[in-house]
Amino acid sequence: MGTRICTWLSGWHDPLILWRTLSYLAWIGQNRPERPILVTLIYLTPADDVGDTLVQAGAGQSGWQITIPCIRLWQQDATAAIASGKPGLIALSPLMQGATADLVEQATRLILDAVDQPVQAEMLTALGIFAEPLLETERFIRLVTRERLMASD
Numbered sequence: 001m002g003t004r005i006c007t008w009l010s011g012w013h014d015p016l017i018l019w020r021t022l023s024y025l026a027w028i029g030q031n032r033p034e035r036p037i038l039v040t041l042i043y044l045t046p047a048d049d050v051g052d053t054l055v056q057a058g059a060g061q062s063g064w065q066i067t068i069p070c071i072r073l074w075q076q077d078a079t080a081a082i083a084s085g086k087p088g089l090i091a092l093s094p095l096m097q098g099a100t101a102d103l104v105e106q107a108t109r110l111i112l113d114a115v116d117q118p119v120q121a122e123m124l125t126a127l128g129i130f131a132e133p134l135l136e137t138e139r140f141i142r143l144v145t146r147e148r149l150m151a152s153d
Helices: 017-031 078-083 087-095 101-114 119-131 137-144 146-150
Strands: 004-010 037-043 053-056 064-067 070-072
Touching (some): 017 037, 087 119, 101 137, 119 137
Parallel strands (some): 037 070
């Protein structure tokens, strides 16, 4: 039996994301034969972060806790993500530490060179949304072209 790997992205402040993740894990564990089940929660921005640990205890009584592995994108290095050559990391790089307009342009060129349609259009759209605070929209559109962006669903 193989490993079941689950990754959740949190792109908004959701105070119940840890409980929701725990319930998904419980459902998967009860309804799928794969073992073990691994999960990682990815926070896109600091405003989304509600932590990584659920603690349940009564007054003066010990209880239980579960810690869910988390990646906080703003703590990751944008330059290293781009250097990895992995398109998924490249598309997320504008949310990472050290992201600049020049790195967004480099990320765009890498996705254009390494990813085929229709996935390319989806990744460029995500990259453009994440890069909005770093790069003017018109500059990004000139780099990518409207036609490529229009190929996205």
